[in-house]
Amino acid sequence: MSHSYFTRKLLTIKDKNIYFPPDYLKEVNLNGLTSFIFKGILSYQPTHCERCGTLFDSKFKKHRFKTSRIVIPKVSLHDTFLELKKQRYYCGHSQSTFTLKTSLVEKNRLIS
Numbered sequence: 001m002s003h004s005y006f007t008r009k010l011l012t013i014k015d016k017n018i019y020f021p022p023d024y025l026k027e028v029n030l031n032g033l034t035s036f037i038f039k040g041i042l043s044y045q046p047t048h049c050e051r052c053g054t055l056f057d058s059k060f061k062k063h064r065f066k067t068s069r070i071v072i073p074k075v076s077l078h079d080t081f082l083e084l085k086k087q088r089y090y091c092g093h094s095q096s097t098f099t100l101k102t103s104l105v106e107k108n109r110l111i112s
């Protein structure tokens with residue numbers, strides 16, 4: 001089992017498309033309190049374009065990331081956040097970009 005597996009267990013994250021890079025945990029001081037920031041990456045191959053509905057093919061390209069900070073349940077009584085880098089894709093059919101979705105964000109509060 002990888003450290004991503006155990007980190008998802010610890011943070012009760014069910015989305016298996018989220019993985020954690022080697023330097024994934026940061027301890028920061030927010031308003032005088034120690035807080036944890038976990039850095040995660042959301043990446044998978046989409047089935048189709050969200051704009052035009054075309055099925056995934058060679059005209060789809062990875063296109064940077066969109067990062068958002070999500071409040072997740074406290075770890076050891078410290079405020080804990082997930083800084084999630086979501087993979088964006090470019091679709092050559094509709095010449096538009098879209099961001100991959102995770103089930104995690106709907107359930108948790110999002111700080112933009």
Ligand SMILES: [Zn+2]
Pocket residue numbers: 049050051052053054091092093094095096
């Ligand atoms: Zn498209």
